[in-house]
Amino acid sequence: MKIQESAEMYLETILILSKKNHQVRSIDIANELNYAKPSVSVAMKNLRENGYIEMDSDLYITLTEKGRAIAEEMYERHTLLSEWLIFLGVDKKVATEDACRIEHVLSAESFEAIKKHVHGHISN
């Protein structure tokens, strides 16, 4: 089963939230994404059933190996793309929003090519 764009978004959000908070619950994801609780609840059920996340008895969410791989891939894309758009003069908010949509539709090949190109421009 091919992973869906929405699933990628949820996994990335879990990663981001677990970087700044220590524990992540469905409600935190709902707040972060401005989604209604049931939307997240259903999505988490799916991610759980497909082995992308685990939930302990207190309903705290952790990424599995498989889920983390996707989350980190998305996060890397997001970071690189938004930094690059900002570097090109795009407003930070707009750059972030755009990166957030582009990251899900890029092939691995194109991303690698962009990455190589960008590293020749931004020094960090």
Added chain:
Amino acid sequence: MKIQESAEMYLETILILSKKNHQVRSIDIANELNYAKPSVSVAMKNLRENGYIEMDSDLYITLTEKGRAIAEEMYERHTLLSEWLIFLGVDKKVATEDACRIEHVLSAESFEAIKKHVHGHISN
């Protein structure tokens, strides 16, 4: 009503087909996009009702002012993005597919920034 991604795709396809053929029918769009006839039929009905295209009595399709503006914007994005990805070393087929998805999710601001940047790299 905000124009949908699928609508942008149809309008761009109509523009492309009308560049190479002289007349465009629903069936041509279906063949180009590898969609079933009814999918296109319904989509054309929508585009017609919202003033993006017109169909004469022989069912040949033309873009309205409004429809053409969107089609040309998409076409420009598509062209620039795919040329650029190819320039960065991405396989032509992959570049085209990626451009096709990115073109619909980019803000005007980001596209303009990318365009400016690309024009400093590719000379054509």
Added chain:
DNA sequence: CGTATGAGTTAATTATAGCTAACCATATCT
């Protein structure tokens, strides 16, 4: 003890956007 709050869930609805099945109209071929 009872009620309010917070978190999670289920069920039903909505929108987008594709599909197949079935049908109609026109034109062409024998």
Added chain:
DNA sequence: AGATATGGTTAGCTATAATTAACTCATACG
């Protein structure tokens, strides 16, 4: 005239992914 092919349409189905309404459950307040 009858069969076939082409193009278009309608109706109904499917999948994804969000929503609201209504429910459960546990904890905390007073």
